[in-house]
Amino acid sequence: MALRLEAVAFDVADATAVAAFWAGLLAREVLAEPGGALVPGEQKQVGLRFVTSDTVQVGPRRLHLHLTSSSLEHQQRTVETALRLGGRHLDVGQGPDATFVVLADPGGNELCVIEPGNTYLAGTGYLGEVTCDGSRDVGLFWRDALAWPLVLDEGEQTAVQSPLGGTKISWDSWGRERGAGSRQRFDLVTAHPATEAERLVALGATLLSDHAGRLAMADPDGNEFGLHTA
Template identity: 40%
Template sequence: MSTRLACVAFDADRPRSVADFWAELLGWTVTIDRRDAVDVAAPDPDGLDLALTFRPATRAKGSKNRIHLDLASRSLEHQRVQVDRALALGARHIDIGQGTVPWVVLADPEGNEFCVLEPREEYVDTGAVAAIVVDTNDPARLAEFWSTASGWPVAHGGAQVAGLRSATGLGCWLEFIRTPDIERGRNRVHLDLAFFPADDPAAELARLRAAGATEVGPDVIGSAPGLALADPETNEFRLLRLAHDHSAV
């Protein structure tokens, strides 16, 4: 038994509006549309693309997110098309100190940062989302924790970058990038974990605690269902029961 990655969750001032942006940009579809959550998922049921969930925000965005998405491209022309499409849908160029780089840094209509990458061999089979990227002081340590939490093996590790991917080789990467100056405080983007109804929630919680997770109050991450936790670098996440309604633990 183990927990698994369920979704990337965004706090949103207008959940349906920003969900529509991401659905159009990625070629995905809105699969759940409720007042408390709007979900966007890839149309391929055999893939391992994680859903994106948009929930009502309780606080304004005040700093750069510690988690962002990198989008894949098949060629330089496809990268340009992706950037133009994002801008037409409401994205904008932003400067986060990236300098001259081959990828393009943008923000969605609510200011969530993301990158449209130049073509890279390691992302040729990921689908629209190449990677979920996490800023960290210690990539190897945080990758170890999230490998335990997600069940994804560490595919590569190092002092600057570490990456996880599903053992099936399908779907996006989960990558950890060393970032010396990390903004603290509540994240507008976080990961959610889930377990199946047959699993023992107490055992899963104990396993996550042993790996370095701590419990946090609902004021830290909002009032959505699930148990509020934080990883060893205080990145918030939720532990959900994997069910159609994502019922709380």
């Protein structure tokens, strides 16, 4: 594939601590990087990158992660592991009867541990979904950008998934301000950044900067993403 989603990147106060949490929770390794750390994914599971930043988002997060469960016991083990690794319970108004569990990682990023039997996330793997705030247009943009099939298109809700299966990426228009400096973004890799950048601009992206072949771009909603050589 000409363009690959390497990771969802998060700006956090302490990249080492947050990366250690997610590596422990997902049973993955941590790769140290200048200014941060990468918890790599694979063909069917999205990678997570954490970048240490002095300025992090305040207020509601515009993106969070969904973990799947094979049983109630598995769901409880996931919650217990997350709490042991430094996570905490989070109240987002879900109510006492909610079948999913809302948590926050040590950096304050939201995650939901989804109940077993959820048909929408069936077969996605442990990291079942990356959920984003975005319009239908941006969901269609990423469908074309990544060449991933659209697996949900209902009103303002869209989702894409790799042709191989695995982690879904979804968007829902929650009415929040677009392009307001979200501290989460996509990091993409390609063998031909300049060529891919031209294609993405034709699809509706904006080129923001180019520093030695590492391009900063924005999707049609104004959300920034990075593009660099594989």
